[in-house]
Amino acid sequence: MAVYIIKRFLQTVLIMLIVSLITFFALKVLPGDPAVLILGTDATPDSLALLRESMGLDEPLTLQYLNWIGDALRFDLGESRYFGGDVTTLIGQRLPVTISLAILSVGISFILALIFGTIAAVYRQTWVDNLIRLLTQVFSSVPSFWLGMLGLTYLAARNGWFPVTGNFSASAGLLVNIRAILLPALIMAVGEVGILIRQVRSSMINALRSEYMTSTEVKGLKRPSAIIKYAMRSAIMTPVTLASLRFAALFGGTAVIETVFSLAGLGRLLVVSVEQRDMMLLQGIVLFITAVVVMISFVTDILYTQINKTIRIGG
Amino acid sequence: MKEFLGGRIMKKHLTLLLMAASLFVGFISTSFSVSAQEEDTQQLNFAISVDPDGLDPQRTVAASSFQVTNNIYDTLVKVTPAGEYVPGLVESWEVSEDGLTITFKLVEGISFHNEAPFNAEAVVASFDRLKDDASPRGLDYANITSYEAISEYEVEFVTEELDVELVSSFAYPWAAIVEASVGDDLKNNPVGTGAYKLQEWVPQQRLVLEAYDGAMVTAQIPVVNFVTIPDASARVLAFQSGEVDIMGISGDQVSLFEAAEGFKIVESQSNALQLMAMNLENEYLSNPLVRHAMNLAVNKDVLIESIWYGYGNKIGSHYPPILKGHVDHSEAYAYNLEEAKALLAEAGYPDGFTITMDLPSDYQAYVDAGQVIASDLAQIGITVETNIVEWAYWLEEVYTGRNYDLTVVGHTGRLDPFVLLARYDSESGENYFNYSNERVDEILRSVKQVQDEQERLDLYAEIQAILAEEVPALYIQSPVSLMIMDESLEGFEVYPLDIYEIKDVHYVN
Numbered sequence: 001m002a003v004y005i006i007k008r009f010l011q012t013v014l015i016m017l018i019v020s021l022i023t024f025f026a027l028k029v030l031p032g033d034p035a036v037l038i039l040g041t042d043a044t045p046d047s048l049a050l051l052r053e054s055m056g057l058d059e060p061l062t063l064q065y066l067n068w069i070g071d072a073l074r075f076d077l078g079e080s081r082y083f084g085g086d087v088t089t090l091i092g093q094r095l096p097v098t099i100s101l102a103i104l105s106v107g108i109s110f111i112l113a114l115i116f117g118t119i120a121a122v123y124r125q126t127w128v129d130n131l132i133r134l135l136t137q138v139f140s141s142v143p144s145f146w147l148g149m150l151g152l153t154y155l156a157a158r159n160g161w162f163p164v165t166g167n168f169s170a171s172a173g174l175l176v177n178i179r180a181i182l183l184p185a186l187i188m189a190v191g192e193v194g195i196l197i198r199q200v201r202s203s204m205i206n207a208l209r210s211e212y213m214t215s216t217e218v219k220g221l222k223r224p225s226a227i228i229k230y231a232m233r234s235a236i237m238t239p240v241t242l243a244s245l246r247f248a249a250l251f252g253g254t255a256v257i258e259t260v261f262s263l264a265g266l267g268r269l270l271v272v273s274v275e276q277r278d279m280m281l282l283q284g285i286v287l288f289i290t291a292v293v294v295m296i297s298f299v300t301d302i303l304y305t306q307i308n309k310t311i312r313i314g315g
Numbered sequence: 316m317k318e319f320l321g322g323r324i325m326k327k328h329l330t331l332l333l334m335a336a337s338l339f340v341g342f343i344s345t346s347f348s349v350s351a352q353e354e355d356t357q358q359l360n361f362a363i364s365v366d367p368d369g370l371d372p373q374r375t376v377a378a379s380s381f382q383v384t385n386n387i388y389d390t391l392v393k394v395t396p397a398g399e400y401v402p403g404l405v406e407s408w409e410v411s412e413d414g415l416t417i418t419f420k421l422v423e424g425i426s427f428h429n430e431a432p433f434n435a436e437a438v439v440a441s442f443d444r445l446k447d448d449a450s451p452r453g454l455d456y457a458n459i460t461s462y463e464a465i466s467e468y469e470v471e472f473v474t475e476e477l478d479v480e481l482v483s484s485f486a487y488p489w490a491a492i493v494e495a496s497v498g499d500d501l502k503n504n505p506v507g508t509g510a511y512k513l514q515e516w517v518p519q520q521r522l523v524l525e526a527y528d529g530a531m532v533t534a535q536i537p538v539v540n541f542v543t544i545p546d547a548s549a550r551v552l553a554f555q556s557g558e559v560d561i562m563g564i565s566g567d568q569v570s571l572f573e574a575a576e577g578f579k580i581v582e583s584q585s586n587a588l589q590l591m592a593m594n595l596e597n598e599y600l601s602n603p604l605v606r607h608a609m610n611l612a613v614n615k616d617v618l619i620e621s622i623w624y625g626y627g628n629k630i631g632s633h634y635p636p637i638l639k640g641h642v643d644h645s646e647a648y649a650y651n652l653e654e655a656k657a658l659l660a661e662a663g664y665p666d667g668f669t670i671t672m673d674l675p676s677d678y679q680a681y682v683d684a685g686q687v688i689a690s691d692l693a694q695i696g697i698t699v700e701t702n703i704v705e706w707a708y709w710l711e712e713v714y715t716g717r718n719y720d721l722t723v724v725g726h727t728g729r730l731d732p733f734v735l736l737a738r739y740d741s742e743s744g745e746n747y748f749n750y751s752n753e754r755v756d757e758i759l760r761s762v763k764q765v766q767d768e769q770e771r772l773d774l775y776a777e778i779q780a781i782l783a784e785e786v787p788a789l790y791i792q793s794p795v796s797l798m799i800m801d802e803s804l805e806g807f808e809v810y811p812l813d814i815y816e817i818k819d820v821h822y823v824n
Contacts, residue, residue, distance in 0.1 A: 084502035
């Protein structure tokens with residue numbers, strides 16, 4: 001077991017290293033000189049040269065990389081040129097929004113998937129199942145920005161049930177904050193729920209077919225309670241793994257929803273860093289998201305082997 | 316049985332994970348500072364689409380930043396909505412007989428937001444910082460060779476060469492007086508003498524200013540809350556729902572408010588310019604006949620109507636109509652397809668040719684305008700291949716690298732016609748047209764020494780006429796910018812510089 005953990009850990013470190021290399025060097029070859037971008041149409045060759053020098057852009061690339069990665073190991077991701085603050089501080093400011101959004105939307109979609117996936121499995125091959133599968137297809141193919149605009153127009157601006165601008169802050173209190181992100185989380189959940197429903201449905205079908213379900217019947221247990229107590233418990237494993245992976249993916253994939261709902265999350269920070277060629281910020285966010293995703297899958301793997309000893313490790 | 320157990324453990328873990336995560340979120344969010352929502356007339360909610368890139372006016376060139384910093388800092392000289400220069404942080408100023416020295420008498424008894432005194436020393440320190448290497452505008456002030464405090468409240472600036480528009484250079488928002496001892500911290504913690512001081516800034520979310528008691532003129536609305544709303548439709552919804560009191564809108568959005576009540580739209584003629592630039596190094600574009608033909612082939616009225624919904628003034632040269640000394644050349648090459656075809660044939664291209672056009676994706680209006688122009692040019696046989704490029708690429712390849720054929724872009728306006736026209740000097744680093752005309756060079760290199768204003772304006776008129784005749788670009792329009800606001804708001808003025816004076820804005824009931 002220890003060997004497996006060490007092996008997985010080394011893999012994780014290697015992935016991080018490769019990602020950091022790719023991020024750093026791939027970004028350097030992108031067109032778009034940050035100095036030119038800062039000065040815009042007012043740039044003169046003299047002012048450009050001066051600015052490049054003051055930004056340290058004239059140092060050799062390998063040295064720039066080593067400095068950056070060395071600092072990153074000490075949790076110092078450098079300073080954002082555009083915003084002027086520490087990259088770690090900026091990421092820290094965005095985390096509450098993005099984590100809450102991701103948790104809430106994965107949570108909502110998980111609950112919905114559990115309900116509708118089970119119904120679809122129990123009534124499989126009937127019109128109920130077909131309807132659920134049809135709606136699932138429809139909702140997962142609707143673009144989230146469009147759904148977001150619909151939500152903003154009818155549920156926020158017209159009815160005032162939700163705020164139009166997602167002002168997420170501690171001063172507002174927990175309820176206000178949940179109100180600020182509930183609508184975007186719902187809309188993200190709608191996009192997420194399709195794949196989860198399908199997963200729950202097929203695991204449930206397998207569980208319902210298994211021998212212990214027959215034995216619950218023999219023992220005289222009522223069907224609904226047998227489904228909830230036994231079938232669902234065994235069927236939940238795969239969807240849970242999938243949900244944790246979706247959570248990791250949402251971490252870097254909330255940009256569209258954050259833009260529509262004016263939420264200051266990680267996704268929009270990433271977008272701005274690309275637009276503004278704020279290299280330190282961009283590299284920092286990519287490294288951070290990679291670290292989170294890699295860590296989540298590392299922890300999930302370890303937990304998984306702990307829970308289910310039948311998973312073969314090593315070899 | 317094993318599987319049942321697994322399910323239970325997993326569930327327990329999931330619950331724990333969710334609990335831990337919500338605790339974490341709660342913990343982080345409580346560490347934020349508190350800002351309570353004020354009563355309506357006590358707070359102005361101002362929607363912006365992008366954040367300022369820092370609040371240090373000496374370390375940015377972004378108009379979106381100056382619109383905010385102008386309320387935090389003051390300049391020595393201010394410009395009125397009519398374009399007159401009036402004292403800002405000074406009682407008066409005096410220009411020496413030879414025009415090389417300007418002496419400012421500063422206002423007394425003012426202090427910065429951090430209580431540091433405002434005096435001649437502070438002005439000198441601020442200009443040291445403005446002329447520093449790290450300052451993007453530093454080189455604009457190279458002509459000022461020395462400046463010193465001659466008493467506690469008097470500062471003298473000496474220029475090397477005569478610059479008759481010298482006073483204007485003290486009115487730009489980047490010439491604002493900053494508390495220089497704060498240094499580069501100004502970017503996030505601005506310290507000025509302005510009517511507002513920074514209360515809180517959560518980048519990409521909100522930037523809150525509060526009135527400063529010690530300012531020269533006290534602000535009328537105590538709190539200004541700039542809310543960042545990146546999506547244009549979301550901004551409209553936020554305004555309609557009352558979450559936003561004032562914001563800029565584009566011409567196409569005006570119709571969205573037709574059914575609504577309780578607002579007003581303020582139109583302002585900006586001094587910016589929008590044009591389709593041509594690279595004169597291109598073999599076709601180097602031929603004046605081709606450029607004339609292309610100008611004749613584009614229907615500017617239709618273009619302005621379809622892209623900017625008519626909110627713009629047609630131009631025919633590189634000069635905005637509201638700038639002093641403007642000469643109207645907008646009809647110089649009035650739309651005429653037959654003549655355009657004839658000229659193209661005369662140039663030796665009766666069947667037209669193929670050319671590329673790079674359009675900056677960040678500016679949807681320029682992309683759309685480029686497509687309309689391309690379809691107009693197709694009518695005389697010129698095939699335009701449009702490439703939509705990122706702004707960073709545009710700046711490097713098109714603007715700085717001059718590696719393009721055609722492009723559509725805008726230029727920000729200036730108070731001084733010289734700064735506006737200087738890019739047409741054949742030696743200028745900003746001459747991305749690769750334009751060269753001996754007479755234009757001659758005028759640009761001597762006009763700053765001409766003392767007589769009328770004589771100077773005549774020279775600028777001559778350049779306008781030459782550009783209108785030689786058309787190194789298709790000059791399209793000078794845009795009208797639109798602000799929508801709550802109808803109870805008064806005092807919002809439009810300035811020839813791209814700035815807002817929020818201190819004068821107030822509610823009337």
